[in-house]
Amino acid sequence: MLRPETKIHIRPATHDDLEILWEFLAIAGYEPDVASAKRVPFVAAHLAQWRRPEDFGFIAERNGGAIGAAWARQFTPEEEPAFYVDARTPEVTIGVAPHGRGQGIGRRLLLAAMGEAARRGVGLCLNVRHDNPARRLYERVGFRVAPGPGVPNRVGGTSFGMLWTAPR
Numbered sequence: 001m002l003r004p005e006t007k008i009h010i011r012p013a014t015h016d017d018l019e020i021l022w023e024f025l026a027i028a029g030y031e032p033d034v035a036s037a038k039r040v041p042f043v044a045a046h047l048a049q050w051r052r053p054e055d056f057g058f059i060a061e062r063n064g065g066a067i068g069a070a071w072a073r074q075f076t077p078e079e080e081p082a083f084y085v086d087a088r089t090p091e092v093t094i095g096v097a098p099h100g101r102g103q104g105i106g107r108r109l110l111l112a113a114m115g116e117a118a119r120r121g122v123g124l125c126l127n128v129r130h131d132n133p134a135r136r137l138y139e140r141v142g143f144r145v146a147p148g149p150g151v152p153n154r155v156g157g158t159s160f161g162m163l164w165t166a167p168r
């Protein structure tokens with residue numbers, strides 16, 4: 001059992017959390033730091049003009065500090081996201097600090113995002129690299145690999161789109 005001061009608290013992300021989200025976008029985008037993430041248009045698009053009306057997300061905190069984040073962004077086809085489903089399936093991005101991995105934080109963040117998506121009546125999609133161990137988590141909570149082949153990603157590997165449909 002965790003001591004009270006080490007419990008993880010999940011809270012909704014607000015407009016004021018943009019800098020925190022950038023930190024976790026750098027982690028999710030495999031960038032070395034925030035400045036690098038901001039220079040890669042494909043990565044930066046996940047937080048451009050945060051918080052659009054369709055955007056939602058969550059921050060995981062321990063001892064008052066952010067340890068992870070997950071948020072959903074509804075892209076348009078014109079924004080040319082790597083994986084676009086439709087106007088009712090935002091893409092979720094998730095990042096957990098290296099020292100917080102393997103503790104269920106990513107799962108809790110993902111479940112919070114899925115709960116909000118269900119409340120809004122939308123599904124979720126995401127991109128995952130073929131060698132990302134988080135893929136097993138996504139499958140355990142109900143995401144399925146989208147039909148079709150994987151696509152080459154920007155670092156020379158393969159990425160797959162995954163889908164989650166809210167229960168009706």
